[in-house]
Amino acid sequence: MIIKFKMMKNYKIILLILGAVSLVTACKKYGTFPVAQITIDRVFDPRDSLGTNAYAFLQNVYATMLNGHNRVGGDYLDAATDDAVSSAASSSNQVTQLSTDAYNSGTFTDGAGDNVWANYYSGxxxxxxxxxxxxxxPVEATLPNHPEISMKYAWKNEARFLRAYFYFELVKRYGGVPLLGDKVYNVTDNxxxxxNTFSDCINYIVSECNAIKGDSILQAPYASxxxxxxxxxxxxxALKAKALLYAASPLFNGTTLVKDAGTGQGPRNTTNAALVGYPSADPNRWQLAANAAQDVINLGVFSLDGNGFQDxxxxQNNPELIFIRQGDNGNNVENNNAPIGFPSAVAKGVTSPTQDxxxxxxxxxxxxxxxxNGHYNPDSPYARRDPRLLFTVFVNGQRWLNTNLQLYQGGQSIPNSGVQQTVSGYYLHKFMGHSEALNGFAAHSEDWVIFRYAEILLNYAEAENEAVGPNAADYQVLKTIRGRAGIAxxxxxxxxxQALGSITQDxxxxxIHNERRLEFAFEEQRFFDLRRWKVAAAYMNQARMGLQLISNNQLTYNYVPILPAVxxxxxxxxxxxxxxxxxxxVVKNPQMQQNPGW
Structure with a gap:
């Protein structure tokens, strides 16, 4: 394995290339710390009772977390699922390559596509x-809840969490990966x-979470x-619960991936099954996942945001947020994804949600x-729908920038004039501010949510249903999520x-699967859910559909394939x-086994 990092020959010289922030602003901004090279003994200074430089270094570790907004070549990762396509409509588009198997192990360089290997090993x-x-x-500051404990122990546990989180992000993509322990490798090391096996990696992530939970870390909700x-x-x-949920899922729990995918080409492409999952299934893994999610629920400090789905x-600091990667206060989401056709608020319309x-x-x-019995009207298809629909996508006639959107052919936002526009008849709305009655985009928080309470609830419901079948607890989760959404x-x-007494486990x-799709659209859940459930082939091997809306005295709704057209x-x-x-x-490391089929 080649663990990519930049070093001078002197092991103690580190080039800090990621941003850092001051103690006052915590993780909000990733500024430069410092622009020059700095030695380890200056960063970790035994005379620095404030721990200023050490804490700034910790912010470099935080900065390794990826912000999912338009992360993959300018698109959301969900545009590589059945939920959306890229408006760019190009065979070289990264999410299109991911979506259509038009890539191989060498297609995406570091940071391109969904190749996060080098980024997270750097972290x-x-x-x-x-x-x-x-x-x-000698940090003098102490934990707010435990004045007898130096804040540096909380910082150390934050770094241990981030390391475990980085490993999880690798494992959910690649299966088992090399575990480095606490060793800081030098360029002269082997x-x-x-x-490591998949089991080794999950056990490590869980053991790290078990070791650092408790008093020597900030308590939730955020202390200030x-x-x-x-x-x-x-x-x-939350990280422990999610790692156990993935471990219990069909892709990994008794994996057949090596048999299904074959051994690929070349002498080093035969993959040990233990690297990509548990060779034997154990249904008790679902109960472990349910118990871990229950631990978060039992904290009693989180709730669904009662101000509504959009907010x-x-x-920030709303009662649903468990862990986030902070972004700017601006409107980059709108600049990239909002409907086109507004001279005073120019956007790129990058994301095209599907009719599916x-x-x-x-x-x-x-x-x-x-x-x-639902009384769906195909001539008025957006009426009386789940309110999350209009908070997730823009549809024809929806209010935006003091205008009723024209999402019909030749309309203001689908001019068909050679500019990039939606190819599905819809635009992304999720994550955008309240600009309905404004002439320009409203500035707003653009934080990327990593864990929120709704996910914990649905993780619990899924694991509990798989472990013991329908019961009052997992059934209540669906009712709670739907109630917050505004469903009657x-x-x-x-x-x-369907009533609890008659609903089957299937x-x-x-x-639950569909509720996750709706609740977490464009939050980088769908791409991995389809895989861990091992159902991606059923959803991805069919045309992605869109709407071609015609306005000629009346509206005509034509549903057309959008991806297979090209x-x-x-x-x-x-x-x-x-x-x-x-x-x-793989080519630099004779011990690195490739994943099956690649």
Whole structure:
């Protein structure tokens, strides 16, 4: 394995190339610290009772977390799923390549596509440097909840959490990866390390979370505004719960991926099954995942944001947020994704949500649009729908920038004049500010939400249903999520869900899966959910559909394929359930086994 980091020949010289922030602003800004090279003994200074430089170094570790807004070549990762396509409509577009199997282990360089290998190993190395050296700094500040504990122990645990989080981000993409422990590798060390098994990696992540949870870390919710964005005990528990959820999921729990995907080409492409999952299934893994999610719920400090679905992503310190990566206060989301056609508020319209996603939203009654009791009207398809629909996508006639959007052919936002525009008849709305009655984009928080309470609830419901089947607890989660969304309870109080006494495990599983799709659209959940459930082939090997709306005295709704008009779609194969180990890592490391099929 080649762990990529920049070093001088003198091991103690580090080039700090990522941003850092001051103690006052916590993680909010990633400024430059410092622009010049600085030695380790200056960063971790035994005379620095404030720990200023050490804390700034810790912010470099935080800065390794990726912000998901238009992360993949300018697109959302969800544009590589059945929920959206890129408006760029080019065969070289990164999400299109991901979506149509038009890539191999060498296609995406560091940071391109969904290749996060080098980024997160860089973060792991920085975390190890911090963990190895923070002990010498005599930090006088103490934990708010435990004045007898130096803040440096919380900082150390924050670095340990971030390291575990980076490993999880690698494992959910690649399966087992090399575990480095606490060692800070020098360029003269042997870096040809083998991959650890999937089990080793999950056990390591869980053990790290178990070791750092508790008193020697900030308690949730955030102790103060200045600590907003920092790791808390709740974030530790949330990471443990998510790692166990993935470990219990069909892709990894008794994996058949090596058999399904074959062994690929070349002498080093035969993959040990233990690297990509547990060779034997254990249904108890679902119960472990449910218990871990319950631990977060039992903290009793989080709730669904009662101000509505849209404000979850706009209001900092709201009661739903568990862990976030802070962004700017601006309107980059609008600049990239909002509807085009407004000279005073120019946007690129990058993201084209699919008709498949629109159809997944139920009626306001909670009933599916195909249910005759839901009273879906194909001539007025957005009326009386789940309110999350219009907070997630823009549809024709929706109010925006003091205008009723014209999303019909030849309309203001689909001019067909050679400019980039939606190819699906819809634009992304999620994450955007309240600009309905303005002439320009409203500035707002653009934080990227990593863990929020709604996910903990749905993680719990999924794991509990898989462990023991439908019961009052997992059923109540769906009702709670739908109630916050604005779906009507109905006369039976079930929010359109089949009654608990008659719903089967399979039916509840389908309901939970669809609820995750709606609740977490464009939050980088769908791409990985389809894979860990091992159902991606069923959804990805079909045409992505869009709307061609014609306005000629009346509106005519024509539903047309949008992706296969240019590209192949029946291309998802078993090898795509995991990402390929980057080509450069395999050719430089004789012990690095490639994933099956790659």
């Amino acid at each position: 792991i190395r920085q975390a190890n440097i911090f963990i190895a050296n923070i002990g010498v700094v 870096l040809a390390l083998p991959r 505004t200045s600590n907003y964005g920092r790791v808390t005990n709740a974030a530790v528990l 979850i992503f706009l209001t 996603l629109i159809n997944a939203f139920p009626m306001i009654s909670g009933l599916n649009i195909n249910d005759p 309870a109905g006369t039976d109080g079930n929010y359109g869900i 039916s509840l599983r389908s309901a 590209f192949k779609v029946n291309s998802f194969t078993p090898k795509q359930y995991l990402q390929p180990i980057p080509y450069g890592e």
